[in-house]
Amino acid sequence: MKILLTSMMVALIANTPALAADMGDMKMNTTSSMQGDGKSQVVQGTGVVTAIDPVKGSITIAHEAIPALKWPAMTMRFKIDRQLASTVKPGQHVKFELVANEMGGTITKVTALK
Numbered sequence: 001m002k003i004l005l006t007s008m009m010v011a012l013i014a015n016t017p018a019l020a021a022d023m024g025d026m027k028m029n030t031t032s033s034m035q036g037d038g039k040s041q042v043v044q045g046t047g048v049v050t051a052i053d054p055v056k057g058s059i060t061i062a063h064e065a066i067p068a069l070k071w072p073a074m075t076m077r078f079k080i081d082r083q084l085a086s087t088v089k090p091g092q093h094v095k096f097e098l099v100a101n102e103m104g105g106t107i108t109k110v111t112a113l114k
C-alpha cells in the first residue's frame with residue numbers, strides 16, 4: 001500500500017511540474033504550522049468534488065492521500081464558505097487548501113483543475 005502510494009506520487013510529480021511545486025509549498029506550510037499551536041494545520045490537496053451543500057456550507061471531496069496529515073485517500077465532507085463553494089461543481093477535479101483540525105477541516109481555497 002505504501003509502495004503503491006509512493007510510486008503514484010512519484011508518477012504524479014514527474015508528470016506534473018505544477019503539482020511538484022505545490023508539494024513543496026505543502027511541506028513549508030506544514031513546517032510553519034507545526035511551530036504554532038499544533039491544533040490546526042494548513043495543507044494542500046487534490047481530489048474530485050462529489051457534492052456541494054451551499055445551504056449548510058459544506059463540500060464533499062474524494063481527496064487523494066494527504067501525507068502531511070497521515071490521511072489516506074478518502075471521501076469526506078468539509079466546511080466551506082458559501083461563495084467559495086459556488087466556484088466549483090460536483091464532478092470537477094480540484095486543488096484545494098484545507099485548514100485541518102481534529103474535527104475535520106475547512107476548505108479555504110479551491111480551484112478547478114483542467
Ligand SMILES: [Cu+2]
Pocket residue numbers: 063071072073074075076
Ligand atoms: Cu479525508
